[in-house]
Amino acid sequence: xxxxxxxxxxxxxxxxxxxxxxxxxxxxxxxxxxxxxxxxxxxxxxxxxxxxxxxxxxxxxxxxxxxxxxxxxxxxxxxxxxxxxxxxxxxxxxxxxxxxxxxxxxxxxxxxxxxxxxxxxxxxxxxxxxxxxxxxxxxxxxxxxxxxxxxxxxxxxxxxxxxxxxxxxxxxxxxxxxxxxxxxxxxxxxxxxxxxxxxxxxxxxxxxxxxxxxxxxxxxxxxxxxxxxxxxxxxxxxxxxxxxxxxxxxx
Amino acid sequence: xxxxxxxxxxxxxxxxxxxxxxxxxxxxxxxxxxxxxxxxxxxxxxxxxxxxxxxxxxxxxxxxxxxxxxxxxxxxxxxxxxxxxxxxxxxxxxxxxxxxxxxxxxxxxxxxxxxxxxxxxxxxxxxxxxxxxxxxxxxxxxxxxxxxxxxxxxxxxxxxxxxxxxxxxxxxxxxxxxxxxxxxxxxxxxxxxxxxxxxxxxxxxxxxxxxxxxxxxxxxxxxxxxxxxxxxxxxxxxxxxxxxxxxxxxxxxxxxxxxxxxxxxxxxxxxxxxxxxxxxxxxxxxxxxxxxxxxxxxxxxxxxxxxxxxxxxxxxxxxxxxxxxxxxxxxxxxxxxxxxxxxxxxxxxxxxxxxxxxxxxxxxxxxxxxxxxxxxxxxxxxxxxxxxxxxxxxxxxxxxxxxxxxxxxxxxxxxxxxxxxxxx
Numbered sequence: 001x002x003x004x005x006x007x008x009x010x011x012x013x014x015x016x017x018x019x020x021x022x023x024x025x026x027x028x029x030x031x032x033x034x035x036x037x038x039x040x041x042x043x044x045x046x047x048x049x050x051x052x053x054x055x056x057x058x059x060x061x062x063x064x065x066x067x068x069x070x071x072x073x074x075x076x077x078x079x080x081x082x083x084x085x086x087x088x089x090x091x092x093x094x095x096x097x098x099x100x101x102x103x104x105x106x107x108x109x110x111x112x113x114x115x116x117x118x119x120x121x122x123x124x125x126x127x128x129x130x131x132x133x134x135x136x137x138x139x140x141x142x143x144x145x146x147x148x149x150x151x152x153x154x155x156x157x158x159x160x161x162x163x164x165x166x167x168x169x170x171x172x173x174x175x176x177x178x179x180x181x182x183x184x185x186x187x188x189x190x191x192x193x194x195x196x197x198x199x200x201x202x203x204x205x206x207x208x209x210x211x212x213x214x215x216x217x218x219x220x221x222x223x224x225x226x227x228x229x230x231x232x233x234x235x236x237x238x239x240x241x242x243x244x245x246x247x248x249x250x251x
Numbered sequence: 252x253x254x255x256x257x258x259x260x261x262x263x264x265x266x267x268x269x270x271x272x273x274x275x276x277x278x279x280x281x282x283x284x285x286x287x288x289x290x291x292x293x294x295x296x297x298x299x300x301x302x303x304x305x306x307x308x309x310x311x312x313x314x315x316x317x318x319x320x321x322x323x324x325x326x327x328x329x330x331x332x333x334x335x336x337x338x339x340x341x342x343x344x345x346x347x348x349x350x351x352x353x354x355x356x357x358x359x360x361x362x363x364x365x366x367x368x369x370x371x372x373x374x375x376x377x378x379x380x381x382x383x384x385x386x387x388x389x390x391x392x393x394x395x396x397x398x399x400x401x402x403x404x405x406x407x408x409x410x411x412x413x414x415x416x417x418x419x420x421x422x423x424x425x426x427x428x429x430x431x432x433x434x435x436x437x438x439x440x441x442x443x444x445x446x447x448x449x450x451x452x453x454x455x456x457x458x459x460x461x462x463x464x465x466x467x468x469x470x471x472x473x474x475x476x477x478x479x480x481x482x483x484x485x486x487x488x489x490x491x492x493x494x495x496x497x498x499x500x501x502x503x504x505x506x507x508x509x510x511x512x513x514x515x516x517x518x519x520x521x522x523x524x525x526x527x528x529x530x531x532x533x534x535x536x537x538x539x540x541x542x543x544x545x546x547x548x549x550x551x552x553x554x555x556x557x558x559x560x561x562x563x564x565x566x567x568x569x570x571x572x573x574x575x576x577x578x579x580x581x582x583x584x585x586x587x588x589x590x591x592x593x594x595x596x597x598x599x600x601x602x603x604x605x606x607x608x609x610x611x612x613x614x615x616x617x618x619x620x621x622x623x624x625x626x627x628x629x630x631x632x633x634x635x636x637x638x639x640x641x642x643x644x645x646x647x648x649x650x651x652x653x654x655x656x657x658x659x660x661x662x663x664x665x666x667x668x669x670x671x672x673x674x675x
Contacts, residue, residue, distance in 0.1 A: 026550075027548075027549055027550050027611065028548060028549065028608075028611060036606070036608060037576070037605070037606060040606070043608050043609055043626075047609075091441075092472050092473055093472050093475070093511075094475045151511065151512045151513040151514070152513075152553070154513035154515075154516060155513050155514060155515040155516070155553055155557075158513070158515045158516050159515060166516070166517075167513060167516030167517045170513075170516065214556075215556070219550065219551065
């Protein structure tokens with residue numbers, strides 16, 4: 001079981017780095033956009049910052065695997081945090097205003113992983129606490145977006161259900177989904193049931209897969225990869241609590 | 252130092268002089284909006300501080316009356332008198348009240364002189380020309396988007412310079428009727444504070460003889476406060492409140508779409524229904540929306556998935572996009588491939604004041620010759636005739652000067668091309 005958990009943790013890290021690094025390699029990043037338009041920094045410099053961010057995101061997970069140096073996780077987490085922060089500061093869409101909360105599972109992940117793998121009980125405890133915190137925040141605020149009918153979510157819903165649903169039905173459906181997400185997000189701070197986390201992992205994986213399903217592989221693959229923590233973190237927590245349940249049963 | 256302060260002071264005064272020339276300080280942020288039928292309909296709107304004026308009127312006439320209120324032929328008591336929909340903390344203390352008159356049954360291709368009144372405060376007489384309703388009559392429109400400023404540049408805005416240039420263009424060529432805006436008017440679209448300056452700057456488009464340039468509004472992603480946007484551009488009626496609607500001028504149908512709401516639901520159904528109805532032989536169909544389907548910089552928006560297949564199916568003539576902050580013209584595209592016969596050209600992507608950037612997707616197949624992409628302030632001049640249309644891609648050549656601020660009195664025509672009716 002521990003080995004499986006380890007593989008899960010590392011795979012999530014790699015997918016996150018490749019997904020987000022690839023996005024920034026192909027398209028302007030929120031960091032570059034913020035510096036260019038809101039700080040008037042020359043595009044030559046902002047393009048260079050984007051390239052550097054992309055390299056850090058793509059390479060850091062592999063360098064961490066090779067060297068086990070924490071610095072690579074810190075640099076990865078820092079760039080991911082800056083992306084969320086600059087998305088918030090640009091605020092050019094309504095949902096960007098809560099980017100620090102919706103993207104928390106991504107930028108917390110490297111830091112939580114660093115603590116979790118520190119091989120001492122305190123570290124593992126704080127690592128798991130951070131995982132829970134970031135997962136809770138991601139679910140609560142995505143739930144909020146769903147509840148208020150985020151247009152992108154409406155389009156995903158309509159596309160998934162094809163002719164079975166009209167826009168008003170999609171909005172109602174998203175309200176229900178939103179409430180469930182918010183409840184789960186709040187509960188995950190307290191509960192220890194692996195089944196709740198299994199459901200959250202399923203939902204995280206499903207919503208990540210919606211990206212390539214909706215946008216096609218060319219546009220949807222990287223967004224799917226960078227959402228790896230949305231299912232990786234709950235799956236980790238599910239496996240942890242499942243393992244604990246098994247232990248209790250045996251005892 | 253004193254000289255410097257003096258120069259700055261004078262430049263600030265000259266900047267505000269234009270608005271004071273036409274409107275008393277009590278009548279603020281005047282706008283003239285065109286929506287669905289600009290040949291017969293026009294909306295006049297303005298703001299006052301709080302609801303202190305019980306009497307708010309619009310006066311209109313086909314001949315100049317020089318402000319003699321009793322002489323105007325059309326008089327309307329403003330049916331819209333409400334507080335602007337903004338509860339944001341940043342707007343505390345502003346408490347603006349908006350007033351609007353909607354004139355219907357106007358005569359097409361007619362010069363209308365107008366004044367507005369709040370209490371005893373009356374504006375000076377201005378005029379505008381209604382759109383034609385005679386297919387033989389040619390006309391011109393300016394298409395452009397992203398007139399927001401870069402944040403630190405709010406003190407050195409480029410927008411006023413471009414607006415002054417538009418005024419010069421309208422003076423020279425009275426057949427230019429209106430500005431079709433592609434969205435992102437301001438940076439902080441959530442609040443009204445930033446919009447104030449946009450409306451003040453728009454007064455710079457007034458020509459020397461007092462002609463006012465109407466705006467056809469489209470919603471961009473920065474217009475995050477839907478209620479406020481609808482209040483500012485008087486988009487309350489059912490056909491306008493979701494910010495997708497058709498502006499019809501002669502045989503031109505401008506499909507103003509909204510990329511800030513779901514595109515695959517009701518909007519898509521509406522689009523298909525109306526394209527089926529209006530994309531017929533002899534009509535011009537120009538969709539206009541904010542987030543690009545074929546971007547020079549960013550990722551494609553959902554317009555690619557939901558709008559583009561309909562554009563292909565109904566063979567629209569030309570598409571205007573904004574948002575990317577760079578100038579682009581695509582190759583003619585049909586079913587995601589270059590197609591010189593059935594392909595549609597996408598023009599964009601917003602350059603009415605926002606800083607421009609070098610396009611990242613410059614080498615994409617859809618931006619290869621005869622397409623292009625570059626960093627340049629820009630807008631498009633569409634000259635519409637019954638059977639042909641000419642599009643000019645115009646880049647204002649702006650220079651920063653201390654007193655005049657951005658001086659954009661020169662233009663460069665980057666490209667021009669003609670359109671003929673499609674065999675639909």
